[in-house]
Amino acid sequence: MKTVLITGAAGFLGSHLCDRFLAEGFHVIGMDNLLTGSLDNIQHLFPKKEFEYYHHDVTKFVHVPGELDYILHFASPASPIDYLKMPIQTLKVGALGTHNLLGLAKAKQARILVASTSEVYGDPLTHPQKEDYWGNVNPVGPRGVYDEAKRFLEAITMAYHNFHGVETRIVRIFNTYGPRMRVNDGRALPAFFSQAIRGEGLTVFGDGSQTRSFCYVDDLVEGIYRLLMSDHHLPVNIGNPDEISIKEFAEEILAIVGNPEATITYKELPKDDPKVRQPDITKARNLLGWEPKISRKDGLKVTLDYFKEVVG
Numbered sequence: 001m002k003t004v005l006i007t008g009a010a011g012f013l014g015s016h017l018c019d020r021f022l023a024e025g026f027h028v029i030g031m032d033n034l035l036t037g038s039l040d041n042i043q044h045l046f047p048k049k050e051f052e053y054y055h056h057d058v059t060k061f062v063h064v065p066g067e068l069d070y071i072l073h074f075a076s077p078a079s080p081i082d083y084l085k086m087p088i089q090t091l092k093v094g095a096l097g098t099h100n101l102l103g104l105a106k107a108k109q110a111r112i113l114v115a116s117t118s119e120v121y122g123d124p125l126t127h128p129q130k131e132d133y134w135g136n137v138n139p140v141g142p143r144g145v146y147d148e149a150k151r152f153l154e155a156i157t158m159a160y161h162n163f164h165g166v167e168t169r170i171v172r173i174f175n176t177y178g179p180r181m182r183v184n185d186g187r188a189l190p191a192f193f194s195q196a197i198r199g200e201g202l203t204v205f206g207d208g209s210q211t212r213s214f215c216y217v218d219d220l221v222e223g224i225y226r227l228l229m230s231d232h233h234l235p236v237n238i239g240n241p242d243e244i245s246i247k248e249f250a251e252e253i254l255a256i257v258g259n260p261e262a263t264i265t266y267k268e269l270p271k272d273d274p275k276v277r278q279p280d281i282t283k284a285r286n287l288l289g290w291e292p293k294i295s296r297k298d299g300l301k302v303t304l305d306y307f308k309e310v311v312g
């Protein structure tokens with residue numbers, strides 16, 4: 001039985017990855033310090049004997065006994081309001097945390113996949129974004145703490161690959177949604193769903209003409225699994241190219257929820273908010289034979305059931 005360490009295991013993506021690797025027959029060690037994660041997301045895994053949970057902050061030395069075959073580094077605050085509230089932790093987990101996990105991968109001769117982000121492209125000047133675009137990031141703006149932490153994560157991962165010969169994989173994750181997103185994480189989708197269910201105004205920032213491309217979590221997990229098992233060490237975009245403006249997205253959610261009391265309210269656009277975002281997934285298609293399968297309509301239906309349960 002192969003063993004995988006998943007950091008950020010109690011988070012939205014981390015917990016779905018734990019589910020997937022357990023289903024594939026792995027021994028899964030989930031690690032988290034619960035800064036933004038919640039044990040609610042992995043409570044159902046505790047009875048499984050193939051699952052172990054370590055409460056640990058990966059910015060401190062990471063010790064795992066025994067053999068490790070794979071490491072997935074998914075620990076980090078990831079929503080704009082989280083990294084605004086926790087700028088130092090965000091920088092530390094991307095930098096010191098990644099360093100510790102690369103060191104662990106080297107010591108254990110494990111293959112490591114690190115979670116990067118479309119934020120490495122910043123407010124992009126090319127569209128859609130391809131992996132060979134270097135990005136347009138403001139290092140001293142409000143998003144700089146996340147963007148630069150993830151850019152450092154990529155750089156140090158490449159250094160461990162080139163200098164130490166560690167087997168590394170880098171996934172650039174675009175906007176992803178699904179069950180277990182935190183209701184109050186401040187992102188567009190949880191905000192819109194909870195506002196629509198409560199019959200409030202959906203807070204569209206700016207005029208809502210900025211675009212995003214939303215990927216259902218199961219599609220993302222499949223792409224990550226395939227990338228880990230591939231032999232490609234350079235960054236790969238994983239996301240759904242189905243692009244939509246935030247205003248249209250709010251209208252779509254209003255229609256799906258169908259609460260006549262809910263409306264749209266416009267709020268100020270946050271500084272450095274990217275105007276467009278859409279992954280070019282040619283590389284993932286060619287290298288991994290991967291593309292998203294779940295339409296926004298189907299993904300949002302499942303996600304609505306989840307939000308109906310958790311929105312008080």
Ligand code: UDP
Pocket residue numbers: 079080175186187188189191192203204205206210212246269270273274
């Ligand atoms: N947004 C919005 N209302 C909200 C939250 C976000 O209009 O209540 C906008 C935000 O300004 C951005 C887009 O929706 O243009 C996606 O924001 P999110 O925080 O989900 O993630 P991002 O893609 O910016 O990291």
